Amino acid sequence: MSCTRCGAAITPGAKFCPACGRAVPPEPFAPAPAVAVAPAAWTGGAMPGYEPPTAAIDASGLVVPVDPPKNNGFAVVSLVFGCIWYFWIGSIIALIFGYIAKGQIDASQGQQKGRGFAVAGIVLGWVGMGVLAIIIIALIVSKAN
Numbered sequence: 630m631s632c633t634r635c636g637a638a639i640t641p642g643a644k645f646c647p648a649c650g651r652a653v654p655p656e657p658f659a660p661a662p663a664v665a666v667a668p669a670a671w672t673g674g675a676m677p678g679y680e681p682p683t684a685a686i687d688a689s690g691l692v693v694p695v696d697p698p699k700n701n702g703f704a705v706v707s708l709v710f711g712c713i714w715y716f717w718i719g720s721i722i723a724l725i726f727g728y729i730a731k732g733q734i735d736a737s738q739g740q741q742k743g744r745g746f747a748v749a750g751i752v753l754g755w756v757g758m759g760v761l762a763i764i765i766i767a768l769i770v771s772k773a774n
């Protein structure tokens with residue numbers, strides 16, 4: 630800070646120039662930095678104002694992965710055990726999980742996929758049970774004879 634008339638250094642806060650005695654106008658200097666800071670503070674406030682929209686986009690972005698229907702886990706398990714069969718244990722498991730899966734998929738109103746898997750598991754389960762029934766009937770018939 631220097632005098633506007635003689636250029637002598639003026640200590641901050643001084644009302645008059647120590648060299649020439651000219652009145653130092655503190656008004657233009659003191660408010661000037663305050664005004665200069667104020668817009669910076671405002672732009673600083675404006676920047677966080679831009680963040681809520683990005684946060685809203687992030688929130689909707691989190692919702693998007695939830696929207697695509699996912700395969701029902703029980704439906705896949707049902708189909709796998711229907712294929713495994715393993716002395717009709719797989720068939721029973723395929724039937725149980727198949728009906729659970731089909732119920733959950735039907736109740737989900739399109740939120741879950743894999744109904745085909747569940748139905749295939751149920752069919753395989755019933756085929757296995759049907760084969761078991763035929764074998765049991767065959768055994769009974771052969772013993773009766």
Ligand SMILES: [Zn+2]
Pocket residue numbers: 632633634635636637646647648649650651
């Ligand atoms: Zn001066």
